[in-house]
Amino acid sequence: MNNKFDIVIIGSGSGLMIMESALANGLRCALIEKSKFGGTCLTKGCIPSKMLVYPADIIREAQKSDRVGIEFCKPTIDWQKISARMWEQINYSIILEKNLKKNENLQVFNGTAEFTDRYTARVKLNDGGYSPEIQSKMFVIAAGARSLVPQIKNIEKTGYITSETFFGDDFPKKPWDSLIIVGGGAVSAEFAHIFSAFGTKVTIIEARPYIISTEEEEIRAFAEAEFKNNSIDVLPNSNIIDSKKSGTKKKLYVENTITNEITTVEADEILIASGIRPNSDTLHLENTDVKTDEKGWILTNEYLETTQSNVYALGDINGKYQFRHKANYEAEILIHNLFSNDTKKAAYYNAVPWAIFTHPQVAHVGITETQAKNLGKKYWVGKNYYSQIAGGVAMGITESSTDNGFVKIIVGEEKTILGAHIIGPHASILVQPFVYLMNANHKCHKQDIRKRNEISYPPLGSYMPINDSMIIHPSLNELTAWAISNINWAN
Template sequence: MKEYDLIVVGSGVGLTVLSSGLQRGLSCALIEDAKMGGTCLTRGCIPSKVLVYPADVIREADHAKKIGLSINFKHFDWQLISERMWSQIDESEGIEQSLSQAPNLKIFRGVGEFTGKYSLKVKLNETGEYSEEFKGKQIILASGGRSFIPPIEGLKQVDFVTSESFFGDKFPERPWKSLTIIGGGVIAAEFAHIFSAFGTNVTIVEMLPRLVPTEEPEVSKILEQSFSKHLSVFTNHKAIRVKQNGNLKELFIQNLETNEIKTIQSETLLIATGRRSNADVLRVENANIETTKTNWIKTDKFLQTNIRNIWAIGDATGKYQFRHKANYDAEIVVRNIFGKKEKTMVDYSAVPWAIFTYPQIAHVGLTEKEAIDQGNQIYTAVKTYSSVAKGFAMGLEDTDGLFKLIVDSDYHILGAHAIGPHAATLIQPIVYLMNAGFSCGNQEFKIANNLRKFTNACPEAGSFMPIYKSMVIHPSLNEVVGWALGNLQPVNIEHSHH
């Protein structure tokens, strides 16, 4: 049985580790069943943003009337927009060509399955047959996830779209006339924004009481208010049955409070109800690799599975399914496999993300509820965009955006949340602050198992004090963040002067 020094499953962020192995002259194998480049490049964050930005411009043109401008939006060129999107996805071809010329690399195009602790075989795309078994000294599982398809009666009998098939054979030649989206999370919110801006009659059906439930309730409320101007939103409604009715899909939804049944007809049905693990496809049980209750691959604080020298990174672990977090994981694993120093632990206390809907949403750290549930005594500070000069100049109202900061009794930042123009940009400095002050000289700061990371650092590490002591450009949206501190209020802590 052939043995490789390094086997990588998945050509998204897994390529970072593969590149490190190839640079060291290791014999490597790569397993990939779809386009090279992974979810972000070929069916996720990059191509979707090529569609989001034109949608943003359409909404901004509509908003301009609030500041005295009448912008006559005449038409959009869907073909050009589509071509720009496909140009990004097609970069996968260049990646594949480059990899095909790499020495010491064997590429398996198909679905990998474990046959033992360190052995795999691949069901080859081209023939449908299995390759010979092979082994790996180090194995990286960068196997991602796939759309979760809920058990809705009749769903298997109708044609529907997922985020994978949308960036494949289901991509429309024109924006659909009508679209029903089942789900109210990140993917649903972005697709709802895109297609409603392009004139599609969009309906969102979410079983939970609010959209984007990982965000603060205030954020969800503003998003729903904005969406209600352009599309139909049904929260607290469960999709119970779907059937084909001529050229339309007919979806039956049930109000979870009143049990009332409604029907929605649309040209297209998009399933955006979350992600599921690919661990079942990998047959990880054959390698005795442990998984969580929801079947994501378990890792320790170094990103190693329970089987020595088998590692999992990115979406494969189910934690924070964003490309930047996957990049971080890959860097940690490269250091832990190839580095000579003590292993590096992961720290997910300041993982940021953005939802590129309209208005834009950004998030880092804990929500208010999570902070309290974890035993923190906290202050919160909220500032609306409209309350600063730049926000007023932009024609923003109280319901158009806000920034929220969550800090503990020592003023260490636990979380920050924003909704409104440039939310992702405003949140990023908070990410830097949350990670600031935890190193001494060239010594990397190590987090003890049961200590919060600022415990052994300087008192101001991870606090908002650098904001408090800094000048803020006036007038700019940065004042939404800087001036929020003036609104600091105790939540579950004895009121004191601050």
């Protein structure tokens, strides 16, 4: 076997995009993957989880259908069918792997990459032993991240699952009767929605004073109130001091950091969803010039270049937002820079969209009002509620509905959009136009296009294109568009 390659790619998530372009350009490639092919999103993240989220959404909608004059019997859950649809998506990785191994210009290694020198690596093979050393003048590290398991007394004896093991050997044969989720972020919020809708008693334990801490303060509070309305217990300000298994049940002993009161929470299973850590610790980067920060995230510049020449890092492992759409964006930047003769492109993160597929759905782009205030920005706020538009009223949402969600728009000087925050039906769709508008401002600025007196169009990144456009009526687009009319310019 020829062990010299034009490019070595570590990780088969967004790394596959680099691989495809490298092969299209006639390069000899090595691909190293320790797990299922397709990365976290395909095999243990955003795609399989949505196979569970959508049925949960339907259940929640059915529970509220009486407000529009439709009543359903209690839904029957076919867990086997739901599970089969999910596994069908995950198992696409098997087809993917088989097809990759048919390519004559690609050598696939099943195992964990370990650098032995600056441009030399070996693979700790999944079936035992090591591969011969492989060499390349170019490495792309897209090795991702994994669940961070906090230090909890006796937790290994007690037992727990993570999102990785859930979409693997620990997938339940039926929904649990009860579930404890440690952590209150996006993963926690989605799993809480899924299993509470399926009838599981869910308890969220969060060390911070609130859940989904990345969100606008009002949206955090709204989401937590709706969780409680859906019988999800939320325990903020909580420190887990011990754990124990008692028969078929698992117990966590939780201390409230405000009152010092200790309570016992018991459930069939414990899901750890308290954050992630980078997989850089498996790569033996000490044998290279690639540097990481204090938490292990690989340091990169705006061109995705690491501190070692011709070694690049993208996706979760560089610590700049852990989203597949962000990783895909970085892959496109890197493809352009590696395989094009055009001017190098830089990656920028001014308009990274977030979405949490919980119930109610949550999405945002840009900064929160608190962040705008802390940054000393001059800003104005506009809000609009679902109950204030015909589309929301048609869905049965009234001013007194507990799920009367809203959009909150934060604008700055020159009518620029600083942030858009939404909670309610289809939030992930409604936020996307603001991403386009905010990104337009960024492109204008970075290309150094100067504003001239004769220019008659509004500043790029402005909300004015929305303000000056026709809005389909009656549609949920009115929720976001009309929020601009509600901006309180007096404050």
